[in-house]
Amino acid sequence: MSVILSTHGLTRAFSGHVAVNAVDFTLNEGEIRALIGPNGAGKTTFVSMLIGRIAPSAGRIRFEDQDVTDLPAHLRVSRGMAYTFQITSVFGQLSVEENVALAARRRLGRDRVAVRAEVEHALARVGLTDHIGQTAQDLSYGHQRLLEIAMGLAQRPRLLILDEPTQGLAENEIAAFKTLIRSLVPDTTILLIEHNMSVVMELADRITVLNFGEILAEGTPVDIHANPLVQNAYLGSG
Incomplete structure (x- = not known):
């Protein structure tokens, strides 16, 4: 399976506060990947760097084997990246x-x-x-x-990044959303930031957990659900 998106050492600091710290991340083509973590873990900052809305303080981003770190957002869109906002x-x-x-x-x-x-x-x-x-x-x-x-x-898009897409949806709309996302792969790769854990567990092939701006764990839904570090940092709190 080929890699569609990767980061190396991706970092973003705001006035001395490190929101994302040296993240190495790999997303495979045709995958549904969920990105989860507590509020303030750095999820939206991380994807904002991926799409070009925020410049990284350090590190590199590659999309379809091309370095896009310095490309503005509209050129990343033209290359096949799309992003829906949390609001x-x-x-x-x-x-x-x-x-x-x-x-x-x-x-x-x-x-x-x-x-x-x-x-x-x-x-x-x-x-x-x-x-x-x-x-x-x-x-x-x-x-x-x-x-x-x-x-x-x-x-x-070749890559569709969705930030809290089920927020505000009724149950029947969430069911339709899950059907829609499954229908998009493998032609479209999905990166999903989502707090609805039933959606995450049902949809994601793999899950990446961010905590304090760093990757805490990665794995299948079964792996993540059973991971004691994730339980303590995130799942156990809700």
């Missing part, structure tokens, strides 16, 4: 259709027929077809999260 980043005044169309145009340009087809395909995958003409700000919070995932899918 929704949809354009509230625009329609559902136009939100997804904006994302699709990054890849397809101004080909209206192709963009429309991509919009319809992405919305169908997340179950929002019936909301295509609705203004995004009028959607429920859960549906806004699904819209953001549709925006990511419209870019046909």
Whole structure:
């Protein structure tokens, strides 16, 4: 299995506080990997460096065997990385259709027929077809999260990074989300930051646990669930 993303010594410090400390991380192509850990463990900082929203203080990032450490976020997107935010980043005044169309145009340009087809395909995958003409700000919070995932899918990413995607979703929407994620692999590799441990345990091939900015443990869901260090640092607290 080939490596799609890796980091070496990835570090980020803020005013003397080390949020992520010398992380070596490897993600295989076609994998669903969950990234978990207590609040403040450095998860969002870590993925923000992966996607190019935050520059590392030290270390390197490779994507599809190319060093992308110094590339701005939009160039990483053009190479096949997509990221959905922990807090929704949809354009509230625009329609559902136009939100997804904006994302699709990054890849397809101004080909209206192709963009429309991509919009319809992405919305169908997340179950929002019936909301295509609705203004995004009028959607429920859960549906806004699904819209953001549709925006990511419209870019046909090689790697999709999802930050707390099930937050605000109803139980039936979570079930549909899990089905959707399984349908994306192996064409799309998934890196999932998620606090819902039932989602993590059901979806992930492997789990990486961050604690105090460092990797505490990695392994299968069974390995992680049984790991006493993880129990003490994270699972045992909730």
